[in-house]
Amino acid sequence: MLSGKACRLGGRLRSCFETPSARLFISSSNMAKSKFEYVRNFETDDTCLRNCYIVVRLDGRNFHKFAEQHKFTKPNDNRALGLMSRSARSVMEELEDIVIAYGQSDEYSFVFKRTSTWFKRRASKLMTHVASQFSSSYVFYWKEFFGDQPLLYPPGFDGRVVLYPSNRNLRDYLSWRQADCHINNLYNTVFWTLVLKGGLTTAQAEDRLKGTLAADKNEILFTEFDINYNNESALHRKGTALIWEKREETTTKRMKLPNEEEKEVPITRSRRRVEAYHCDIIGDQFWEEHPDILEDDNC
Ligand SMILES: Nc1nc2c(ncn2[C@@H]2O[C@H](COP(=O)(O)OP(=O)(O)OP(=O)(O)O)[C@@H](O)[C@H]2O)c(=O)[nH]1
Numbered sequence: 001m002l003s004g005k006a007c008r009l010g011g012r013l014r015s016c017f018e019t020p021s022a023r024l025f026i027s028s029s030n031m032a033k034s035k036f037e038y039v040r041n042f043e044t045d046d047t048c049l050r051n052c053y054i055v056v057r058l059d060g061r062n063f064h065k066f067a068e069q070h071k072f073t074k075p076n077d078n079r080a081l082g083l084m085s086r087s088a089r090s091v092m093e094e095l096e097d098i099v100i101a102y103g104q105s106d107e108y109s110f111v112f113k114r115t116s117t118w119f120k121r122r123a124s125k126l127m128t129h130v131a132s133q134f135s136s137s138y139v140f141y142w143k144e145f146f147g148d149q150p151l152l153y154p155p156g157f158d159g160r161v162v163l164y165p166s167n168r169n170l171r172d173y174l175s176w177r178q179a180d181c182h183i184n185n186l187y188n189t190v191f192w193t194l195v196l197k198g199g200l201t202t203a204q205a206e207d208r209l210k211g212t213l214a215a216d217k218n219e220i221l222f223t224e225f226d227i228n229y230n231n232e233s234a235l236h237r238k239g240t241a242l243i244w245e246k247r248e249e250t251t252t253k254r255m256k257l258p259n260e261e262e263k264e265v266p267i268t269r270s271r272r273r274v275e276a277y278h279c280d281i282i283g284d285q286f287w288e289e290h291p292d293i294l295e296d297d298n299c
Pocket residue numbers: 059060061062063064065067072073074075076077078080081105106
């Protein structure tokens with residue numbers, strides 16, 4: 001006698017029949033389909049093109065308001081930036097194949113290696129995993145950065161996926177984000193210096209900066225406030241690049257060897273860790289010093 005029951009195997013519903021000597025599985029594709037089955041075909045194929053770097057960029061939703069309500073310091077709040085990078089580190093540690101992440105303000109870009117087959121390269125899976133891991137980490141680690149200051153409401157992050165077929169394109173993408181960081185930070189630094197130290201209203205400061213070039217802004221900071229922009233915090237000027245690095249870590253362990261007394265023995269292990277850099281990633285130096293990030297263009 002065969003006894004039939006539904007079993008879940010590898011995520012698929014199969015019919016499972018047991019005989020005294022064997023188990024027989026009949027996959028659902030061989031069974032009569034329900035009349036609802038056709039809706040599966042409405043799912044679109046969003047597989048990312050092979051050989052391309054997959055970039056997932058997240059950006060905080062309405063962080064202008066979020067920053068106001070949580071009293072972020074102006075123009076940069078190191079607690080907020082620290083929390084963004086802590087959350088990005090959690091994404092890199094929990095998800096596979098991210099070779100570099102770059103963040104500034106309320107955004108973070110995650111670059112998956114071009115040969116990644118994670119989640120069959122399905123854009124929606126990659127993006128939603130990154131966005132949900134990042135968002136839950138942002139809430140989870142909030143206290144580590146903001147202490148007793150409460151999180152007033154759940155923050156959200158939008159995500160998008162962009163493919164870059166060459167190392168040049170990928171580097172230009174990251175350069176674009178770092179240039180954006182520089183432009184915004186220079187503007188915000190002068191703007192808030194004019195307001196907080198120069199006594200201008202926000203409207204006056206906006207007027208004063210209308211039509212100015214980078215050189216003019218540097219000049220205002222230097223001549224009027226004795227501030228050399230290049231000496232401002234690298235975290236604020238350059239943003240944060242997170243990459244994997246191998247580090248030798250030495251610990252000691254108490255060990256007892258045969259015919260010897262128990263003693264402390266040093267043990268050195270090579271560990272992969274996410275390291276943060278606040279440096280220029282537009283020029284060649286960073287990429288020459290970290291040749292493992294990019295894959296060969298001729299793959
Ligand atoms: N004071 C302060 N504000 C920050 C800081 N980082 C981000 N912000 C705020 O977050 C905003 C991020 O800009 P956007 O991402 O363009 O704008 P948004 O308000 O998040 O709007 P959407 O992204 O379109 O939802 C900035 O304009 C600031 O108002 C910070 O360190 N300090």
